[in-house]
Amino acid sequence: MTRFDGAEETYAFDHAGRFFTAWRENRLYRRALDGRVMEKHTDRRGRHPVKHRRFLDAGERSALVNDAAAAARVTLRALRDGTAELLWARPEPSDRSRADRMVAAAAGFDAEAAEADRQQFEAVYTPVSILPPDRYLALVVQITEGCHWNRCTFCSFYRDRPFRVKPVADLTAHLEAIMAFFGEGLTLRRGVFLGDANALLLPAADLGPRLDLVTRCLPEHTQDVSAFIDVFTGHHKGAADFEALRARGLRRIYMGVETGDDGLLAFLNKPQTAAEAAELVRSVKAAGLAVGVIAMAGIGGRAYWRRHVEATLDVLGRMALGTGDLVYVSAFTAPANGPYAERARAEGIAPLDHDAVGDQVEELLRGAAAVVGLGTRIAPYDIEEFLY
Ligand code: SF4
Known part of the structure; x- marks a missing residue:
């Protein structure tokens, strides 16, 4: 499930609403199920490209996950008032209630929910x-x-x-x-x-x-x-x-x-x-x-x-x-x-x-x-x- 917002920022979630990736300011962010979030970009100036990666600290992680949830809330409102377009990448039933449920789950996946999700993952x-x-x-x-x-x-x-x-x-x-x-x-x-x-x-x-x-x-x-x-x-x-x-x-x-x-x-x-x-x-x-x-x-x-x-x-x-x-x-x-x-x-x-x-x-x-x-x-x- 991906929310496009012009070309500036993209947030992706799984169908349970779990934040998955973000693209913003020329950086890719990927959340692991153990709660870590990696930031990535590539420097192509050398003989072999150098990939820069770092894991966000706790404050940065929370801010990013909260931003993703906020973006999902904006999307949810737009879907409900008919100002956003629903695109299915794969053939799916044109089921607005399912889309509504998925986006609502993403809107609720804030930093607190992400921490609970991490704890559940580590128990599994x-x-x-x-x-x-x-x-x-x-x-x-x-x-x-x-x-x-x-x-x-x-x-x-x-x-x-x-x-x-x-x-x-x-x-x-x-x-x-x-x-x-x-x-x-x-x-x-x-x-x-x-x-x-x-x-x-x-x-x-x-x-x-x-x-x-x-x-x-x-x-x-x-x-x-x-x-x-x-x-x-x-x-x-x-x-x-x-x-x-x-x-x-x-x-x-x-x-x-x-x-x-x-x-x-x-x-x-x-x-x-x-x-x-x-x-x-x-x-x-x-x-x-x-x-x-x-x-x-x-x-x-x-x-x-x-x-x-x-x-x-x-x-x-x-x-x-x-x-x-x-x-x-x-x-x-x-x-x-x-x-x-x-x-x-x-x-x-x-x-x-x-x-x-x-x-x-x-x-x-x-x-x-x-x-x-x-x-x-x-x-x-x-x-x-x-x-x-
Ligand atoms: S056999 Fe075990 S220790 Fe050796 S490379 Fe594979 S996982 Fe690592």
Whole structure:
């Protein structure tokens, strides 16, 4: 639901009236369900565009959400007195009472309502740390929480929680809470993403009943189910396992291949090999599923640059990728502290600067285009953009 006000300001809400995005003064604002609001704009003067992002502080957030609610109130009055035009972007019944209800909900979504919404969200989910870029609007169902490995040096997504498989009773309660929380806002969500880092590691006997339960609760979203899998447990599954998952609505599996260089994988403490990644992709594709393969740029600094790029392009070329498959290249910004920084310091590896990482992203994107099959989509993956 979007309110246009000339070209100056645009506010968008979901069908439950929850403030979603705003565009004003050449800045884009996006509210996450955990209540944070990111402000974004891009500086295109350098060799590689620099994206500026910041999270609004509490006062700025409240002011923005209140402005959005005020804009919805103006719209509501205009709709009721007939001075605003109602446009449906998708075919919808020309139902003014439904539009009235949605805009009235948006008009009531002020800072106080947003805070109550945030609290309800946090009762439903553990933090949703990351999704693939084409899944940012998926409906997340956390059949598991966290990552069972949690020790890759470069990754801090799930360090704040232990790995847990939700018992069926907990999953039932989780699904009921999801439906109650989103309400009409479910219409904004596209497909289901099974959380968190590697939900598909569950054996078929545990995964099947959970997927059936998700399908019973969310039939309109389970035509397009996706999830991450880690290579080091995924390669123990066979095509028959993946075929059974496809029969239950799974359409795409995403995996962090990171690099095709086994030495760099060891440096990253990721317990997989390039050969296992290629074998897993072929097995997933043999079952008729699409894959999303994620490689990183900038890891290992200059010391690993050449072997990382060459081995990554080599393994991508051995995956038989084609129509429906995705390759993402994710730029890595080395942190100043933590396991990656400590290991890099110990091995004398200096971090790459912004332009150098950008150069490697471009080299991998260009190289990937030359080695994957026709129809494979290749794109950068900026994890800093992610908000649920
Ligand atoms: S397996 Fe994936 S989610 Fe888990 S620590 Fe490694 S990169 Fe992070």
